Amino acid sequence: MDQYKLREYMAAEPDAKLRDLVAKLLHDEIVALHIAPGSRLNVNQIAASLGISRTPVAEAIASLTERGFVTSHPGQNGSYVLDLSLKDMISLYQVRSAIESEAAALAAYSAGDAAVQELTVLAEAFHDSVTRRDIRGMKDTDMPFHRLLIESCGNPYLLQSYELLLPKLTMYQSSMVEFIGKLGGEDNPWMPSVAYNHASIVAAIRLRLPEMAREAMADHVSASLSFTSLAGHGADPFSIVKGK
16 A cells, blocks of 8 residues: 555545545555455555554445445455456346446436536547547546436436446456456457447437437447456456456
8 A cells, every 4th residue: 555645645635534535545446456356455554554553444444345345254354355256247247237228228218418418528538538548538438427327317226226336347347457458459359349339329318219228238238248258268357457
């Protein structure tokens, strides 16, 4: 853990409680996969590396546990970062596809003009980032696009369900950066195919074609899952990020 990064957070939010800043730092490290999925969080070690006492670290870990990024293992002491595996991702993305595909269809009925315009801007920025292979840009436009679509569908229960998936979805989305970097250039079939996915979803919503929106979203989620499977070349691809 980087105590200099913590000091940056403290300087940016001088009135924030230390436990909240530590939670933010741990969250960012987990989501960026700088702390390996499935690894044990050692309170003493983290506190020592940050130059602070154990209490705010323990409170930060408790906060992340409530938010779903940290868990405990039956019969074992300690707290662990959420683990990732292809089998788990398949199960998660089956639920994600059901929620987001239905949300896309509902958004074709109920999304307002302002929401459609914002979705269009995000879709165009995502396409540009994919074309330029701008990893940071992809991360900054992908999840916000999906979140806005869920918020625009008009069904609060879908939003509540989506919130439950967000911790792992965010981590799996971050893992895509590792896989994109590994496959790269000519060996990466996902990049050209996914570039137009968001635009296709928005086009169906703008034209008020719910079944087309549903199908476009389902295709998008399926493409992401297929790409991740390809990244492992027949093995569990998440050994890449666990071995960092």
